[in-house]
Amino acid sequence: MNKIVMASLFAAGLAVVAWVGWGFVGSSSLALVMTVVIGGVYVLGAYELVQFRATTASLTTALAVNPAEPLADLDGWLVRLVPSLRSPVRQRIEGERVALPGPALTPYLVGLLVMLGMLGTFLGMVITFKGAMFALETSSSLESIRSALAAPIQGLGLSFGTSIAGVAASAILGLLSAMSRRERLEAARLLDARVPALFRPFSAAHRRDEMLLAFKTQAQAMPLIAERLQDLMQGLERRNDQLNQHLLAQQQEFHREAASAYTHLASSVGASLQESLETNALRAGDAIRQVVEQAMAAMTQEAQHSHERLRETTDVQLQALTAQWEGTAHRVADTWTTALHSYTRTQGGLVEQLGGALQSVTKAFDERSNFLVASLRELGVQSHATQLAFDQQRLDGWIRSMETMASALSAEWQRAGAQTAAQQQGVCQALEATTAQITERMTEQVTRAIGGAAALMDQSDALLRTRIETEAQWVHTQGQRMDELTAVWRTELNSLRDAEAVRGQAAVDRLDTLQAAVAQHLAMLGSALEAPLTRLLKTAADVPQAAAVVITQLSEEMTRLSERDNVALVERTAMMAQLGTLLNSVSEAAIQQRAAVETLAGSAVQALEHAGQQFGRVLREQAGAVGDVAVHVAASAVELASLGESFSRGVDLFSGSNEKLMESMQSIEQAIGQSMSRSDEQLAYYVAQAREVIDLSISAQQGIVEDLRRLHGSEGSVGRPAMASLGGDA
Known part of the structure; x- marks a missing residue:
């Protein structure tokens, strides 16, 4: 349209x-x-x-x-x-x-x-x-x-x-x-x-709403952050307790496994040695038993023919055989002793058991040999009577049979000794190889575990030192900033307090000066007008009343001015006290925040150092739990990272609170400036009113003087000299 x-x-x-x-x-x-x-x-x-x-x-x-x-x-x-x-x-x-x-x-x-x-x-x-x-x-x-x-x-x-x-x-x-x-x-x-x-x-309204909402959210987030920090500390304590319990359990399990492994190894080695010794002893006993049975049968058959001759020959042969058997037994004992000493040097822990076993075997073998010799001697003595008849006839056959038996016994003993020595040497070599392999593997595992644990401990120590240095530097910086801010505010407040006191004192002095000047001026006027007022009391009865009213009003006005100045000074003193209280509360809050941060950092450092010491000691003692400990160390690193993030958020929130505090201090400073400007304006207004009152009083006094002069001029010539002198004094 x-x-x-x-x-x-x-x-x-x-x-x-x-x-x-x-x-x-x-x-x-x-x-x-x-x-x-x-x-x-x-x-x-x-x-x-x-x-x-x-x-x-x-x-x-x-x-x-x-x-x-x-x-x-x-x-x-x-x-x-x-x-x-x-x-x-x-x-x-x-x-x-x-x-x-x-x-x-x-x-x-x-x-x-x-x-x-x-x-x-x-x-x-x-x-x-x-x-x-x-x-x-x-x-x-x-x-x-x-x-x-x-x-x-x-x-x-x-x-x-x-x-x-x-x-x-x-x-x-x-x-x-x-x-x-x-x-x-x-x-x-x-x-x-x-x-x-x-x-x-x-729109600007939306921005203001968003800013207000952000402030509210930030204010609501402060208790939540404190709760999360508390939960984090509790979680660290629980994690530390769990880590200690887990390490203790792993240590006990490692001790049980090591004890069972060494027990099984000792039992298997002892069983193998016992079985080998028993087998060798049984073989030697069987061989000796067969030879002795054959010898006894031959001796029984030939005893009737060569008893006398066999007695001497038997003694000689028995002595030679005994010496040979004793030498063989001593050689076997020396061989076993040497093997036991070498095994003792390689194994250490099984020396006593193996030595006891070898000594018991040696003793048993010596006892059996001695028992056999004694038995042979007894049989020789018993059969001496029956063998005398056959001694001469069977001497040659006996000699041949004894030589054959001695050679057979020597060969059998040599074979038995060789087999026993070979078996013992094989057992010792197997034990040495097994022990060397176990020792080498344990050494490699312990070396790798200690190396990994040392690397992890170095990383943890480096991270911990970095975190401690950062937190200490931050705490020191914040402390310096708060100290500087507190010193600046104290200086400014002291200067403001001094300036306010100087201004108040100057105002009071100025008012006192004005009051003294007014009083002096009024006194001079009263002294100058005393004689004319006495003469003109009847004609100027209203003039003293007006002067008294003016003086009363001036005194009341000065009293009100003094009361207002005193009230203003009291208000400023109260405001300065409030500012001092606010500064003290801010300083206490900063000190508490610093103490809380230092306590938190110290507790975290102590907990981490304690955990690191326990961790290093357990790693040195227990090489088998390296994997689980690495997992826990990774979890601790993650928790340390989260703790660092929490500290960063705490630093940001602390910076925000400091900024808010600065803004509030600026607003307080502006309010103080406005109050001072208003006080100056009120003081100027009071001074102007005082000046106006004084001017009015002076003008009224001048009007009274002029009226008196006119009245005095209208009188006769008698009063003219007095009025002239009065006018000259005025």
Whole structure:
């Protein structure tokens, strides 16, 4: 609708200008030129308004979109607008009261159209009057003058047509400009109405709400962070206890496994040695038993023939056989003893068992050998009587059989000794190889475990030292900052307190000085006016009452000023005390925070050092639990990382709290400055009032003196010298 109306108005204005211009065609070229200029200016203004309305239409079109949710991208929405509107619209959305731009040339063109119309009129009038003067100068008769003035007067009527065109075009262009501005105002009101809903994420109110919400969230997060730090410390303590319990369990299990392994090894070695010794002893006993049985049978058969001869020969042979058997037994014993000594040097722990076993075997073998020798001797003695008869006959056969038996026994004993020595050597070599392999494997495992544990301990110690140094540096830095801040604030507050005290004392001194001056002045006036007032008591009875009232008012005003100054000083003293309390509380809070951080760091360091010591001791004692310990060390590293993150968050929160404290201190400083400025203003006001009261009092006293002078002048010549002297004193 507005578009049709504005088009109609533009067409009407253009028609008026064209109609006026058509009237000047062929009659006045100057008026026609001015009308054309007016039409051009009118069209230029209309073109600017068209562009202005197009800009407004783009804003209205962009605001016509009403999504269900607020916009997420303001730049994408501003792209729809004309570039000249983007910055003002952005500022208006963000909360700044910025007016939208209006037409730049149209207000000037509206006035220019009127001026152009008037200019055309003035030019036409100049030409018309010039022609009239020329006609009057060249004409002499009345008829010629009339005919000469007819044409200029007709042109004068036409010259006012430019004013009509200019005024009409100016009025219509102004109306179009007003309508365009109204559309722009409606678009601005629509924009303001859409800001709380559509553009709320980009408004200043939304930013304030978000900031307030962030502050609330931060304030709510502080207790949660404290609880999480407490939970973290409890978790570290529980993890430390679990680690200690696990290490103790692993140590006990390792001891049980080692004891069972060594017990099984000793039992297997003892069983193998016992079995080998028993087998060798049984074989030797069987061989000896067969030989003895054969010898006894031969001796029984030959005893009847060679008893006498066999006795001596038997003694000699038995002695030789006994010596041989004893030598063989000693050689076997020496062999077993040497083997036991070598086995004792290699194994250490099994020396006593193997030595006892070998000694028991040796003793048993010696006992059996001695028992056999004794048995043979007894049999020889018993069969001596029966063998005498067969001694001579069987001597040669006996010698041959004994030689055969001795050689057989020697061979059998040599084979038995060789087999026993070979078996013992094999057992010793197997034990040595097994022991060497076990020792080598245990050494390699312990070396690898100790190396890995040393590397892990070095990493843990490096991480712990780095964390301790960082925390100590941070605590030291924060302590220095808090000390510097406390010192600065104390210095500033002391200076403010001193300045306030100096100002209060100066004000009190100034008021005392003013009061003393007023009292001195009043005393001087009273002493000067004492005699005239005595003489003129009846005529000037109201004057002392007025002076007393003025003095009373002045005293009351000075009393009120003193009371106000005292109240102001009390308030400032209370404010300084509150500031001192606040600074003390801030210092105590900083000290408590520092102590809490140092306690936390110290407890963490002690716990980690204790855990590291236990960990190193257990690693040196127990090489088998390296895998589990590495897992726990990794978990401890993760917990240390989380502890570092918690410390970082604590540092950030502490920095935020310090910033808030600085802001609150700045606001307190501003409040103190404002209070001081107000105090100065009140003091200046009180001083001004005191000056006014003093001026009024002085003016009143001067009026009284003047009245007294006039009264004294009206008296006789008797009182003139006294008044003259009184005036000289005054």
